[in-house]
Amino acid sequence: MFLYLSITLLILIYYIITRKYNYWQLKNVTHTKPKFLLGNYGDMILLKKNIGETIQDYCNAFPEEKYVGAFYGTEPVLIPKDPEIIKLIVTKDFYYFSGRELSEHNHKEPAALNLFGTHGDNWRVLRQNMTPLFSSTKMKNMFHLIDKCSYKYEEMLDRETKMSNELEVRTLTSRYTM
Known part of the structure; x- marks a missing residue:
């Protein structure tokens, strides 16, 4: 039995x-x-x-x-x-795809509090706040700044690699983002 x-x-x-x-x-x-x-x-x-x-x-x-x-x-x-499907999901159909979190515990991790790591109402609020920052006009205006910073970063990498074969990537990238 x-x-x-x-x-x-x-x-x-x-x-x-x-x-x-x-x-x-x-x-x-x-x-x-x-x-x-x-x-x-x-x-x-x-x-x-x-x-x-x-x-x-x-x-x-x-x-x-x-x-x-x-x-x-x-x-x-x-x-x-497909880029077109991704564009539809991220823009028009985001309501149907808002539950796309990578982990159920993302709300506890500060690094995951971004558009890709959040879901639901948190995602909607972040998206509403971030969308005006990345309008096409603002992106065009930022391009020159990003280009200039990238050029300086490339020069710095050349200088650092000439001094040493080993680089601490964390410090280099933090200097670039500052």
Whole structure:
């Protein structure tokens, strides 16, 4: 009796965990079969690759697709690749895609309080505050300043590399951003 109950319980747990794995198939979205509990982000979860490398490798597997489906653990994740689709998501359809946080704990990490790390109402407020800062006129006016700073940064890198083969990148980039 205990054996039957255990087997039934294991089958039920397996079904509950894997029931979302046919999500992209039902939506006719290109995807690969996920690994049990790890999804398509196994290398990142096991600390073999960072998130950027993982997503890049996954997207490179489907070079002709405009978007692909993946699984972060057991959760389905849409990865848009086409610039036009990304533009639509970030501008017009942001209401439908506002829950795209990288972690449930981003609100506790100050470095994650940016447009890419927040979601929901926090994201909406940040976007409303940031949008006027990056109008096309202001970006055109800033271009000369950025160009000048980049040129100085390049000169500084040349000078530093002539003095030493090893560089402390953190201090160099902080000097550039100041």
